Amino acid sequence: MAEAQRRKDQAQRAVAASTITAPAAGFVESVNTAVGADPSCEEPVVVLRADELQVESSIDAATLAKLRVGQQALVTVPDARARGMTALEGLPTSAVTPGSRDQPVSGEAGSDVLGAYSREGEGDRTAGLGGQAARYLMELRLPVPPAGVLPGIRAEVTLTLDSRDHVLAVPPSAIHHDREGDYVLVLQCDDIEESGECRKSVPVRTTVRLGLAGDRLTEVISGLAENDSVILPAPEK
Missing domain, CATH: 2.40.30 (Elongation Factor Tu (Ef-tu); domain 3)
Known part of the structure; x- marks a missing residue:
């Protein structure tokens, strides 16, 4: 009886001192076996996922x-x-x-x-x-x-595929396309008062040459000047 108890105590000390090492580094997502229960071969005891x-x-x-x-x-x-x-x-x-x-x-x-x-x-x-x-x-x-x-x-x-610094750019929605090429509508004064102020502005088709196109802005290589007023479409309701 004493020998059996000694072996039992030895086995318990071995279990307490043992370390279970996962086959790969990661995180424990779930533990499917309660403490003291006998694990089943049909269901994983511990579910891991990679840390990558x-x-x-x-x-x-x-x-x-x-x-x-x-x-x-x-x-x-x-x-x-x-x-x-x-x-x-x-x-x-x-x-x-x-x-x-x-x-x-x-x-x-x-x-x-x-x-x-x-x-x-x-x-x-x-x-x-x-x-x-x-x-x-x-x-x-x-x-x-x-x-x-x-x-x-x-x-x-x-992903930055290319970049330009200090360029003229407009929103993609301002750019129109037809058989003659790419163009934007620019507001130009059609009636100037004696004071020099503009009384009436009209949209004028302006052909442009485009460069890099991103999600928010498209580069304009030629056709526009700084401070030109480009017409944007009305926002959708």
């Missing part, structure tokens, strides 16, 4: 053509009020079929790609997939996720 996260998004062909391995990307997570930097470790190699479960959906898990792109080669953005614009799946690793960022949360990815 991945952002999935899709980009168009024109943007893909301007990406390069190692390019820096800013990942912003609005719900967590967090942001972090990462880099492209590889370029997309296949298109995302419209309507597939792998295609990121705006407002759900996935992300939106932001950034500037050149208008040159813009026609390539409509290739393939039954006449619909081709999209390519892009994956970005976050080796050190910002605090508060969890799997499934929505993120925004900003």
